Amino acid sequence: MIEATGLTKSYGDVRVLTGVDLRVAKGGVFALLGPNGAGKTTTVRILSTLTRPDGGRVRIAGLDAVRGRRMIRRHVISLTGQYATVDELLTGEENLRMIGRLRRLSRSAARRRAAELLERFDLTEAARRRVATYSGGMRRRLDLAAGLIGAPSVLFLDEPTTGLDPRSRQALWQVIADLVTTGVTVLLTTQYLEEADRLADRIALLDGGRIVAEGTADDLKRRVAAHRLDLVLADTDAYTAAEAVLGARAVHRDPGRLTLGVPTDGDAARVRALLDEVDPTRTAVRTFSMRTATLDDVFLALTGRTAQTASPASTLTEPTGV
Incomplete structure (x- = not known):
């Protein structure tokens, strides 16, 4: 579903990606793991057609990510960023119906799709409450539901549980696991080692703008011990x-x-x-x-530091929000 070859990207004199290769099979969860500044968000922006690479090639569901960008956006992918982007002045139901209309669904189809997703994400009781009254976990679930309005076959999640408390994080993990059973291919970025270990079928470790290891969680652990x-x-x-x-x-x-x-x-x-x-x-x-052995052991062995103690200097390799 996702194939990237030799991706490079720089911002001014800062080299963010230095030759990233990825292949993501249909179905399941692929986790892109790395510290702040490793290039995770830039990689996702390129794969989701928001940013053009300086070099390399991307194909999504067989379509070229540059020439077929419009088709990919309309029919194949959805992206949920690090922070919920729902409208706090609207209700949960109104948010989803609005997205449905923007996706060119009819009024009745948008209403039906909103109801389906509110039920799937356990938000039916809060459907007519303003989003400003929602907890952080509820907002993230609503944001994820909005990303599924168009029934994408590939879903990009950029650090989806950032800022959530442990209970809300585990609830969202279950939502993601349930999504995979419907056939959706999920690529997520995360700094949480437990998250990658819990959700991902395959993991790629990104450090300094390049992939330093890839495999299942057990494969990566065996590389250390x-x-x-x-x-x-x-x-x-x-x-x-x-x-x-x-x-x-x-x-x-x-x-x-x-x-x-x-x-x-x-x-x-x-x-x-x-x-x-x-x-x-x-x-x-x-x-x-x-x-x-844990993924933290892998992280330390391959990058020289733990995920939780990434060097502050590493943030210089990737501009804020990139």
Whole structure:
């Protein structure tokens, strides 16, 4: 459904994309993961025909994204941005009916489609309330419903759960999962590792304007290690000494909790050898535990930082709102 080859994009002297290649199969959820400034939003804007790339080519459902832009917009895609764009002065029902009319539906068809979507997104009871009275989660659901008025086959979601509380975020995850069962292909961008892990059939990790890894969540985790050994050190001195011994092998560091994480395949002999290396006197390690590797481990291993602690300087690689 989506094919991009060699995408490049610059804004002035700032290179945002440096050669992005993507292939998204029909159906399911494809997640584009990366820190602020990685180029996620620019990639989505290009794929959704809002921005022309400086170089490279995009095809959506077999149509060229430049020559077939009008056809793609009208019949194939929909885009929901980072923030809800519904009209707060109108009711939820009025918002959807207005979008339906803008999509050239008849009055009766727009009314029927609005009713269908309000029911699907659990907004029927609030349909005749002004959107100004809606919670953040309700607004996001309404915004997503508006994007489905035209029954698109490809839906772009740019950081759809930004600013939502955990309960609202999980509710929206369920909505997205339900959409996929109807045959819609979803490409979403996110900074939330749990979101990508929970929703995506395939994940591409974007960093510095290029794809640095792609695969299923399990595939990406196996690139780092099947498991992670977390060591809780006895005190600050023990933590500092262990950190020096492990060096770059430590993919997780939490000085506040005196915890270091090290990739491992789970083999008992290698775990014992690692413990002996870090704590030969058997006094430095207070406790240890094994855990399954996470996407955060992948992120750190491939980009040199966690998603939650992306360098502020990285925002310079992508202008605000791009």
